[in-house]
Amino acid sequence: MENISPTSWVSEPKRSWTEWAVIRMLKVGPIPRHVAFIMDGNRRFARQVHKDTLEGHSKGFEKLTEVLSWCRDLGITEVTVYAFSIENFKRSKAEVDGLLKLSEEKFELLIKEIEKLNNYGIRIRVIGRIELLTQKLQKLIAEAVLTTKNNDKYCLNLALAYTSREEITTASSDILEGCKTGRLLPQDVTEELLEQCLYTEGRRDPDLLIRTSGEVRLSDFLLWQSSLTHLFFHKGTMATNINMARFCSRVSLPASPSFTLTLTSRRHKTTS
Template structure:
């Protein structure tokens, strides 16, 4: 009986997968977003609603994440970014932070396994944020995952941990200033003179060592990916919560009412269809800059 049930489940799963790929094939006749970012909101509320143990919502949320990644890569989305842990999350209780770090460590180790979803789809993994704030085991695991997937080239997964957009911008400005200062120091030591350091976005500003917009963007944590086309935040919230503020000026924000563990194919398809409907408008706004 168990063999029959298992066979039925396998057939059903194969049928669902085939139908999903057919839908994606039809949708791909329209615009396919190059980059989708996710704010995974509602894990704790989901656990509270179902009277689950602390941390159970995040574990269910991880399963939802795996489904979203599968949909993205099947549809041909090249870049996916997830907001996994904000710097502000360190303000939560020590017990909750430690539980999240333990879960993160477990799931990062899972990414390295040969049969993992990132290796199945040829995904390179980046961890973006102030990684020095992470515990040593989590930071080392993140470094191992990035090294283990470095040769994957079909898609990119950026995992934002110990991240806020304001911290990212400050970091980028500091790095840009230090880079320009080093250039001036070298020129001074060679007797070649020096230029002017100032913040300016105009490429025609005078001075050989202006900090330009391109310099700052080069030092962003998220320099590994283009600006997002879609940001999906669950639970009906329309706030960005200090996530990709620099990069999201002209992307489409989709806010389904479901909590993150409840997100599924229907919400993913709605996001894609709305993006395709608004693509001309979004492109027009970008060209007006």
């Protein structure tokens, strides 16, 4: 079993011989370079164990650090996590305030671990409407992004105050403004131009998107970027319960480009 520290962004677990053998076998085949996560189910977990909602979110963070260690060991170089949706602002004030406070605490921890992140070559990027967050959180995000910007071995993208519709709307508005001012001509407007105006500009699209808790929807997350992404929805598995075996069983990708949607025990696959 892994000994995961709940107080570190960069967990350094001691793996068994069997775990390393599985990792080595998986790395022989096609492994996704970029995996996106919707780590869902923290509130339901808290209700099941009769704990406060924020404790559920805190446990979700601990599991996230564990998942990130699996990704590094497997050679997955980029991860994007749906950390906080713009829609989350519609929750109760107590929960929103608690989530923002928790985010501040985790970014303060991240700043303390900058040296460790730099040693591992981990770059932090944050996408979304950062100005909607607290001033303190904005400053912490800026420091984390700036102090890791030259790291190029791994990239952790955190979607905060994000929805895909807002991202696409903002990109479209920027293009419209360019046309109005004469900096762009109508024939300049292409898919490539829109992609350059997205928050994820310059990044690889996800090869695999995993959602826990059994919800079968993307919840306005990376809609443009996931058009050719393999999708997997973990039925009945909440974020806090996902384990290495379940994760490893989903990261071996088909050799040919395809779109795969797995619902319970049924699989629908269209090859493009």
